[in-house]
Every structure is written in structure tokens, then in C-alpha cells.
Amino acid sequence: MGKLWKKMTQKKDPKEYQQKDAHLLQVLGVKDFLALGVGTIVSTSIFTLPGIVAAQHAGPAVVLSFLAAAVVAGLVAFAYAEMSSALPFAGSAYSWINVIFGEGFGWIAGWALIAEYFIAVAFVASGLSANLQGLLEPLGIQLPAALSAAFGSNGGMIDVLAVLVIVLVAILLSHGTSGAARVENLLVILKVVAILVFIAVGATAIKTVNYHPFIPAHKVNADGSSFGGWQGIYAGISSIFLSYIGFDSIAANAAEAKNPSKTMPRGILGSLLIAVALFSGVSLVLVGMFHYTNYANNAEPVGWALRHAGHPLVATVVQTIAVVGMFTALIGMTLAGSRLLYSFGRDKLLPKWLGELDSNNLPNHALIVISAVAIILGAVFPFSFLSQLVSAGTLIAFMFVTLGIYRLRPREGKDLPVPGFKMPFYPVLPAIAFIGALFVFLGLDHLAKLATGIWFVIGILVYVFYGMHSTEKE
Template identity: 40%
Template structure:
């Protein structure tokens, strides 16, 4: 068989389901929605509505969130159909493998590895900074040497808190899925409660005059704002990574994905409306607009509560991204494209323990030692590439006679999938050139790994000679 046939071989759904038989299906609809909210709603809910309103959209930021939701919903519906039709672990990596072939699946997976691990590493450093700031209110100061990434010129050598939080979350995930989802559910409820407290209390201090003018930057500002806040929704795709461990996936996965978007949109809009009503939008271009607004109305202690909400938000985001990273690595190892050890399942806990440990080591090292600020935009490119393939992929999915789907299907086929793909491509071209250059290097490395290791150890190629 020539190399072109090998890299384009499509693995059957039945084989993927058989490979995942050791995973335990314990995740229900409520847990899945909680996972989605945990991944999507992070510290950004306390920052984006203010900064984007101040610089781009004004009080019309609420319309920006609605527009971003429409675009994101198109991608979400495509993911929902894939998750319903292919209830297996690995998210877009596995979907791409089944529909487009192994090489395309690998490229999507390699992009998702970048998205998941880099986003967690970046957030772990942010979580450390927030916690240090919060502890400082009580006179607790972390020694400078262990308070930041490796930078001897500024007296920092390791970000110990960032490392410890990643290791702690990973330890929880090695116990069993139920334990991690239970902790995630509690933290998400705390986060939502704090957001609701801000909305309810802040509503009493809203001045409608602050919403005038509602569109100071015109509709162009609303559309530009939508492109900026679109990235606030990144993370809902991690739900698809858990498909191999979900009860009744044909029903649960679509509800989980779409339910997550609906709830997160409502929360973002409520915060935006109240925030721009408390303080005129022109004053919100600060690093912590919600805390700033509360100080303006002399509710400083509530600002401390918002800090707790931000910590809870970042924590749940890390829980879900580490979970998804480990399932992605497990899936690629399961297929032989990475060392098979990474796909071994702990017989007692029914979790891919070695993949969790591998992910924990990589993320802890990145978050604890390196400055990732300049690389954070790479998260967007990995996500949008996956979104584009999943949108386009609905068309060949519908044509596959061997894949029966009696669950969710994208309405107005094929119009909506095509519009979704075009929207994602447009957003890809809005990313800066240096992001594309760095991403090209990352994907070149991935291609070398696939051609040097993956293609020779591919389970599909071995099974089919």
C-alpha cells in the first residue's frame, strides 16, 4: 500500500467504539453542562465585557455577545451532530479520522493538543497571580523566588502555585470521573452564584443614562466586538472529548453542547448589561472592570467575592481542559500515533491514568517555568482549525451510509454547515501573521512526528495490512 493510501485511510466507527470499551460511561446531562460551563466561563466574564465595551462596542457589547453566540452556535450544532453520530472519545481528532482520514485527524488533534495544553498552562499562571493577590489582602505573601516563571533577572525561578494547582487537579482526575465531575459541579455552582450576586446587587446601582449612546461606535463596533468576544466561548468543544464516557450520548451530547452555550450567553449578557449600566463604558478600559465598577459604588468587599469567582472560574476551566487533554492524548495513543502506553486504562478507576500524568507533567512545566503571554493567541488558531473541519465535515458525514445517526442533526443542511465554515475561516484570517508563523512551525513538528513515528505504528494501518 502506498503512503498516500495509508495517510488517507478512514477508520471505521465500529473499531473506535471497540477501542473505547474499557472507558466507563458515568457522565450524565447535568454533569456535561457543568463541564461546558466550567470550560467556557472563566475569568474572562469579569474582564471582556468591560474592556471590549470601552474600546470597541460601547453598551452595544450585549449585541456583540449575541452575534458571537450565533456564529458559535453554528459550530456547536456541527459538534453536536458529530457527537451524536460518533459517540467516541477524542473529539474533533477522532471525528476527523473517521470522516477525512488519519492524516487530517492527526493535524486536527495536533492543533487541539496546542489549544488544550497551552490554555491550561496560561490559566494556571493567571490563577497563581489571582491567588497571590487575594492572599495579600490577608497579609500572606508568597516568596518572590517561587512566585513567577523562570526569570532570574527579576528574582523569580518557578511559579510553584501554578505547578501545584495543575498537579492537584490531575490527581483528582486520576481518582475517577465521578469525583472530578462532583468537584467541578460544586465549583461551577459557586462561580454562577457569585455572578448572580453581582448581577442582582449591581442592578440596584444601574443608571440607564450610562447606556446612552447605546452604539457609540456604530454597528461596525458591534461586529468587531463580536469577533473579539467570540473567543470567550472557546472551550465548549471540550464536551465532545468526553463522548466515550457519557451515558446515552446521542441524546446527552447535543443537550450538553447547546445547553452550555445558552446558559453562558445569558450570563455574559447579564454581566454586560449591569456593568455598562453601573459605570459609563468609557471608564471600563481597565484590567479588572468588574472590581473597578464595584469600587465606584463603594462595594469593595463584593470585589473580594468577585476575586473568588474568578479563582473558581479559572479552576473549573483547568479541570475540564486537563480532562479533555488527557482524553485527547489517550485517543491518539489508542490509535498508535503516540506511544501505546498513553492509552492504557487503570482497571480499578477506569480512567486513562498515564495520559493524565503525561499531560500534568507537560502543563505544570509550561505553566511553572515559562512566560506564555506571547503564545496565548495560538489557542485560537488550534480551535478555529478544528471548528472549520467539523463544519465542513458534516457534508461527508451525511453521505456515509455506514454511520447511522438517529439523534441530533444540524438544521437547514447544508447551508448552516457551510456558513459555519466560512465564519471560522474569516476569523482565522483575522489572526496576526506572527501567530500563523508560530502555528506553521508547530504543525511542521507535528507532521514530522506523524511521518517519523505515527504512520509506522498506526493501529489502523497494522489492522489492515
């Protein structure tokens, strides 16, 4: 036990990471990170969750759930901004925790995040496939059932469109981040325009009666979850928090940032601020157009609301751009996940092959692995029961990062550089951020917590029987 604890608390020298990541090309600027962050955060969720959460939990007060979740995400983002500014390494929370807490704790944080990326890439790819099929069907283009859904879902054997989009993103990223960033920037602009069009057109159909009562009376749903009252708003926060976790995808690419002490904080905080404004606008307009009960079990509330408000052409345009826009989230998640896997290989906690760069100084071995795993999850096996695991694992990493500020701050200006951004109101705000992340985690479904526990048991076994021994051979 003493040997295990010694290995877990063995801190990485930041100079080692600087040397290992030095070959990665520093080509990403503020606008690239803003596009990456907005593209990842404002993805499938904005076109589905506002209606679903309004119907299931919060009613018209769904905007309060989005704002409360944004406050927690914003507090964590402050910690992320300082960490990424002081420690601009590939792997985000995994690498940071390695430096300030030790190898074992870094592994736990990284293991939590890798679950996010594996599942999120698969989830977005499948969501993109479903929406694209919905647009093609009126045109008379319909895939055979066996090729249109995951194994065991609606007669499906493999979701071939999900496979194709994951492969397409992998090919794009295999040629470097600068080319992917240009595609990302263009698609994000299109997606934001589509959302603004929905808000502008939808606002003309708002009926104020749909906002009353703004906070419905509390009751318990058939599945045991809460609807209405502050309890319903709280249940909505835990469901919605998944929407905001995408800013980690920015931090994961810190080693490829130009002037990271400035570009990282601006990218993280700026993208989150833009996302909050868009989510709040969509939520308010959606529940104002129709009574929130109309969105129960509605997988496409934005398109549905526009069509039933007499704007079928606008609905088609917005949904088409939304499908294209989901591609941006896929780019962001795949990019960040490949850099995290690269970091594991770089440190030999997973096979060293994952940490090797190709002739163009790109971690394409890691890219191949995350793409392959995402294809298996998203195209072959039904994975809806794992969706909340994305939030659960990420919230644990967020708690590590917020507490990590207390270990980081005393080292700044000594063995670590003084960051270009510091979390305000230290030492109070990091504690509030930690409590906020814990508060959201406790509101998750009990099955998500159980799945998280199983995932961490597997992770600890991998570390104890492989990772810690592999690093001893360095």
C-alpha cells in the same frame, strides 16, 4: 507523495474505536456535561474580557461582539452535537475526522486541539494563581517574587500556585470522572451564583449615560487594531471567541457518556446557551456601571466595578468565588486534553503508552503528560504571546467539523448510527457555520496566525516522520 496521500485519507473503522473505548466507564449524564461545559466556557474570560474588549475595541457594543461570537459558536455547536451523537468516541474532532476524512486530516484537527488544551490549562492555572495572590495580599500573605510568577516575569522563577492547582486537578481526575463531576457540579453552581450576584448588585449602579454612544465612532488604535464602528465589534469577536470554545471539552468525553445520542447534544447546546446569557448580562452591566474607558488594562474589571460602586464586601465575595470557579475550567480542560492525548496513543500516532488504561480503566498516562506540559508552560515559561493560539487552532478544528457534516450525513443509517440530533437546515447551515468560523479566524492577530502556521509545520513533521509509520505497524 502518493503513499502520503493514501495514508492521510485512510479512514478509521468506527467499530475499532467502539472496541478501544469500551473499557472507559460511561458515568456522565446531562447535568454532568452541563456543569462541565458551563464550568469550562464560563471561566477566567467572563471576569476579564468584557471590560478589556469594551475598552480596546467595541465600547458599550461589547455585548454585540459577545452575541456575534456566540452565533458562530452556536452554529459550530450544532455540528458538534450531531457528530458527538453519531460518533461518541474519546477525542472529539480528532476521532470524528479520522472516521469521515481519514487519518492525516484527523491528525491535523487533533493537533490543533491539543495546542488549545496545553495552553488553556496553563493559562487558567496562571490566571487562578494571579487572582488568588490578589486576594491574599490584603491579608498580609505574599509569596516571594521568585515563586509568584513564571520565569522571566516580574522577577519570577516559577509560579508555585499554578503548579499546585494543576497537580491537585490531576490527582482529582486520576481517581475517575464521576468524583470529578461531583466537584465540578458544586463549583459551577457557586460560580453561576457569583455571576448572578454581580449582575443583580451591579444593575443598581447602572447609569444610562454610559451606554451613549452605544457604537462609538471608528478609529485605529496605536497597535493598528480597530476601535469603534463595526470594525471594532469585529475585532472584539475575534478576541472574545476564546470564551466559547469550551464546549469541545464536552465532546472530548463522549466515550464516558450515558446514552450519548441524547446527553451529548443537550450538554453541548445547553451549556452554550447558559454561557451566552451570562456573558451578555455581565457585559451590559459592566459597561453600564462605569464608562468603558475605565476598564483599559484592568485585569479584574468585575471586582474593580463593584468596589468603586460602593460594594467592597460583595466584590471580595464574588472574586473569591471566581477564583474557586476557575478550578472548574481547569478540571474541564485537563479532562478533555487527557482524553485527546489518550486518543492519539490509542491510534499509535503518538507513543502507544499514552493510549493505555490503568487498573481502574482510566487514561492516567495521558493525564500525567498533559499536566506536566501545562506545568512547564504555565509555571516556568511566560506564555501570554501564545494565548490567541488557543482560538486559532480550535477554529481550524471547528472548520473541519462543520465540513465533516457533509461526509457524515450520507453514512448515517448505513455504516454509522442515526444520531439522536441532526444539524438543522442541512445542507445550508454547515456551510454558514464554516464561513463563520473562517470569518473569526481571519480577524485574529497576525502573530497568532504565524504561530499557528509554525505549530502545524511541527505537527506535519511529527506525522510524516513518526505517526504514519507507527500506524503502518498495526
